[in-house]
Amino acid sequence: MRFETGVDIDAPAERVWRVMTDVVRWPEFTPTMTSLEHLGDGPLRLGGRVRIKQPGLPPMVWQVTEFSEGRSFAWQAAGGGVTTLGTHVLTPRDGGVSVLLGIVQSGPLAPLMALLAGGRTRRYVRTEAESLKRRCESGDER
Known part of the structure; x- marks a missing residue:
């Protein structure tokens, strides 16, 4: 399965990148995340691991497999015969950025x-x- 969705965000690229990569704060503004916990220290980076709990799903550990500062990151989790890759790509445009989020699932199940x-x-x-767009355009980065 492959799914992608894009959104244009009317906010500076730096703000969007900061909010997008401050993953432990995602539950503050998106209902699809119950909790995120860094399994290490420091900011999100290549090789970093994060435990994610989402409503209706078992907790999963995601590892960052690609990281391009200010532009994109990808992470993946595996379990139950499925490997899931999540992608997050930021592209500057006039007046803000376009963000493309994607999920690709592979494996026997x-x-x-x-x-x-x-x-x-x-x-x-x-x-x-949509939640990322609202958070970034509101300027709320508490």
């Missing part, structure tokens, strides 16, 4: 997972994009 949870996955990714 990926087709079954798509059938059982594909709708929820799509809703979660869309909600996360």
